Amino acid sequence: DAKTTQPNSMESNEEEPVHLPCNHSTISGTDYIHWYRQLPSQGPEYVIHGLTSNVNNRMASLAIAEDRKSSTLILHRATLRDAAVYYCILRIVGGTSYGKLTFGQGTILTVHP
Amino acid sequence: SAVISQKPSRDICQRGTSLTIQCQVDSQVTMMFWYRQQPGQSLTLIATANQGSEATYESGFVIDKFPISRPNLTFSTLTVSNMSPEDSSIYLCSALSGTSYEQYFGPGTRLTVT
Numbered sequence: 327d328a329k330t331t332q333p334n335s336m337e338s339n340e341e342e343p344v345h346l347p348c349n350h351s352t353i354s355g356t357d358y359i360h361w362y363r364q365l366p367s368q369g370p371e372y373v374i375h376g377l378t379s380n381v382n383n384r385m386a387s388l389a390i391a392e393d394r395k396s397s398t399l400i401l402h403r404a405t406l407r408d409a410a411v412y413y414c415i416l417r418i419v420g421g422t423s424y425g426k427l428t429f430g431q432g433t434i435l436t437v438h439p
Numbered sequence: 440s441a442v443i444s445q446k447p448s449r450d451i452c453q454r455g456t457s458l459t460i461q462c463q464v465d466s467q468v469t470m471m472f473w474y475r476q477q478p479g480q481s482l483t484l485i486a487t488a489n490q491g492s493e494a495t496y497e498s499g500f501v502i503d504k505f506p507i508s509r510p511n512l513t514f515s516t517l518t519v520s521n522m523s524p525e526d527s528s529i530y531l532c533s534a535l536s537g538t539s540y541e542q543y544f545g546p547g548t549r550l551t552v553t
Contacts, residue, residue: 369544
């Protein structure tokens with residue numbers, strides 16, 4: 327499976343932007359980049375996903391490098407509720423198959439008041 | 440969106456027994472998955488639960504140990520058989536709606552084997 331590399335942990339202050347990096351140098355042309363986060367004692371929740379172009383939604387933005395070998399999840403104004411483990415995942419699609427999500431170790435985000 | 444509930448939320452079981460975990464989704468979904476998350480670790484995919492056919496297991500997981508049922512488009516069960524302390528973990532159900540690439544997760548079942 328294609329692998330992602332993320333920093334083990336990052337810290338931020340409340341109300342400041344956060345940029346969470348992810349390297350995926352072995353990504354294939356049809357692999358989607360997904361981001362999920364897991365708040366303490368909860369199941370993961372979807373944040374955002376993209377293929378080639380940058381993406382925005384109500385939770386975050388996803389910036390994808392031109393060569394697709396890296397991406398950055400951007401939280402525009404961190405809140406205490408954003409403290410979580412953030413997972414960058416490649417969804418490997420085969421034919422008409424949805425593929426599957428293979429979780430790595432993720433980045434533990436700490437947000438300081 | 441889809442809301443997923445799991446039963447039980449937690450359990451403490453004796454070595455050698457089996458536990459069946461139920462997963463209920465509030466809408467019909469195309470795919471359902473079972474994951475395991477050991478303390479302080481990331482999630483590991485156990486299997487994809489296929490409706491009307493046998494589950495597809497990932498490397499390292501076998502049907503005899505983790506039998507899975509999926510009788511319809513909203514429900515699945517995972518059984519952890521002949522449990523040992525190494526099976527102590529959180530087991531999470533997940534589902535994918537055919538109209539979205541967003542995968543939803545249940546709250547998990549925390550299993551402790553003594």
